[in-house]
Amino acid sequence: MHFSTIISIATLSSLFYSALACESCSGSAKKLHRREAEGGEGGEPAFSYLGLTGPVDWNQFEGAQACGDGKTQSPINVVSTMNTTSAGDIGDYADIGASGFNFTNTGHTVEVFYRGQPAVLGGVEYELQRFHFHTPSEHRLDNEWFPMEVHFVHQGRNDPNRLAVVGLFIDTNEENTSDPMMRRLATLLQSIENPGDTVVATHVPLAGVRTGITGAKKYTYPGSLTTPPCTEGVTWYVSNTILDVSIADYKIFKRVLGYNSRNLQTGPGKQNVVEFAAQFLPAVAERAAAKKQKRTARRFAA
Numbered sequence: 576m577h578f579s580t581i582i583s584i585a586t587l588s589s590l591f592y593s594a595l596a597c598e599s600c601s602g603s604a605k606k607l608h609r610r611e612a613e614g615g616e617g618g619e620p621a622f623s624y625l626g627l628t629g630p631v632d633w634n635q636f637e638g639a640q641a642c643g644d645g646k647t648q649s650p651i652n653v654v655s656t657m658n659t660t661s662a663g664d665i666g667d668y669a670d671i672g673a674s675g676f677n678f679t680n681t682g683h684t685v686e687v688f689y690r691g692q693p694a695v696l697g698g699v700e701y702e703l704q705r706f707h708f709h710t711p712s713e714h715r716l717d718n719e720w721f722p723m724e725v726h727f728v729h730q731g732r733n734d735p736n737r738l739a740v741v742g743l744f745i746d747t748n749e750e751n752t753s754d755p756m757m758r759r760l761a762t763l764l765q766s767i768e769n770p771g772d773t774v775v776a777t778h779v780p781l782a783g784v785r786t787g788i789t790g791a792k793k794y795t796y797p798g799s800l801t802t803p804p805c806t807e808g809v810t811w812y813v814s815n816t817i818l819d820v821s822i823a824d825y826k827i828f829k830r831v832l833g834y835n836s837r838n839l840q841t842g843p844g845k846q847n848v849v850e851f852a853a854q855f856l857p858a859v860a861e862r863a864a865a866k867k868q869k870r871t872a873r874r875f876a877a
């Protein structure tokens with residue numbers, strides 16, 4: 576077996592479980608929740624996609640204010656009239672061979688730490704850092720969502736602060752087939768079903784991804800990381816090449832990933848959705864207090 580090494584990462588597990596514990600947290604637990612807010616698409620803070628620690632709460636993390644007031648947040652509804660790029664873009668990643676790269680269940684996603692592969696996007700040289708999956712898709716295409724989305728996260732070769740993410744949608748298909756990368760990773764997923772598990776991913780074919788980046792039409796816009804701290808200044812490229820996944824493989828991914836998709840944001844330059852909602856909260860609270868007072872008054876009158 577190529578994937579025999581399973582490593583339990585205690586730190587990642589504890590972060591995950593503190594995120595769960597924080598569903599009902601307050602006081603000191605809330606402080607822990609805030610202190611752990613570092614990372615983003617790789618650092619893995621104790622955020623969740625559920626209720627009170629879900630996306631509406633992410634701006635409570637230290638350094639993650641952009642989640643609640645940033646004006647170029649991701650994901651968005653990509654519309655076919657947006658700017659596109661294709662000429663000169665290269666995502667020339669080699670297939671992953673026998674030595675392999677870590678494939679980790681981080682508690683928020685499953686991620687392959689495949690570093691150093693070259694990419695040229697919008698004339699800028701980048702290096703691949705890692706790629707991971709979301710279910711359902713985070714972006715939409717002309718308001719259509721997809722069962723899954725994969726994100727290839729790149730860092731600038733000359734400027735490490737420069738980030739670019741390529742997103743590819745993943746969908747089921749009439750032939751019920753899987754792109755070879757999806758088939759291989761679905762097989763490996765059985766080894767990393769729990770947060771903190773890692774397997775060495777070997778022999779992962781990436782031809783579908785190369786096609787989906789090099790030469791394909793990609794919608795580009797200025798956005799952010801889609802996890803805390805929601806850092807802005809990320810150049811997004813959302814490909815119109817859609818990767819295939821069979822129903823059986825999709826169900827494997829769905830079972831391990833659960834729901835890990837941030838809600839749609841408003842688009843470059845528009846008001847943040849959290850900030851927009853928050854401006855009405857005082858009025859909502861006032862109405863609720865007035866109703867309560869009325870009910871109490873009625874009870875005493877009766």
Ligand SMILES: [Zn+2]
Binds near residue numbers: 707801
């Ligand atoms: Zn992502």
